[in-house]
Amino acid sequence: MRKPVLLLAVFLACYCFLVFPLSSYRRDARIADIVITDSDDQVMVYAKVTNCYTKRMESAILAGVPTTFTFLLDLYQERPNSIDEKISGVIVKQTIKYDNVKKVFYVSSMEGYKQSEFQDFDAAKKAMSELNGIVLASAKDLSKDKSYYVMVKAKLDKIRLPMHMEYVLFFVSLWDFETDWYRQRIG
Secondary structure (H helix, E strand, O other): OHHHHHHHHHHHHHHHHHHOOHHHOOOOOEEEEEEEEEOOOEEEEEEEEEOOOOHHHHHHHHOOOOEEEEEEEEEEEOOOOOOOEEEEEEEEEEEEEEEOOOOEEEEEEOOOOEEEEEOOHHHHHHHHOEEEEEEEEEHHHOOOOOOEEEEEEEEEOOOOOHHHHHHHOHHHHHHOOEOOOEEEEOO
16 A cells, blocks of 8 residues: 555656756845945945746746745954954845736835835846845944944745645745855945
């Protein structure tokens, strides 16, 4: 009894890898264009994640599956004779959702508690993958005579399909990505 079930499972796994080749899931997501502004009031970060969308992910978004990117930002003070000190950290979650009825893309950010509407998929993807002026710290908290840097990372949150469909469509986990940490000095 176990042998036919095992053979069926192996057959289905092989079939899925042939029908859905891994190259269609592969991407080299990375953080790019990190800009840090150190004004009189605040330390703000601008950045974007590139090469983060696959055709399968785009198809899922167009089918109405909400997709969330999480950006991790940490501010450190360099300490030459010790471990660098973490000054602050911010987590920003941005979600894209397509409304099939209205034919509108909604991009929302936990950081700003606002939701933007887009008619164009490319514009929605661009808004989803960019950080625009995220406040990381107060400039008053930083000393002019010390060195600081920002670490930035992005990841795709696990996609949750309705009614436990992720157990049936196990290859959805192949959409997951996480960039490396990227370091940018302030000043």
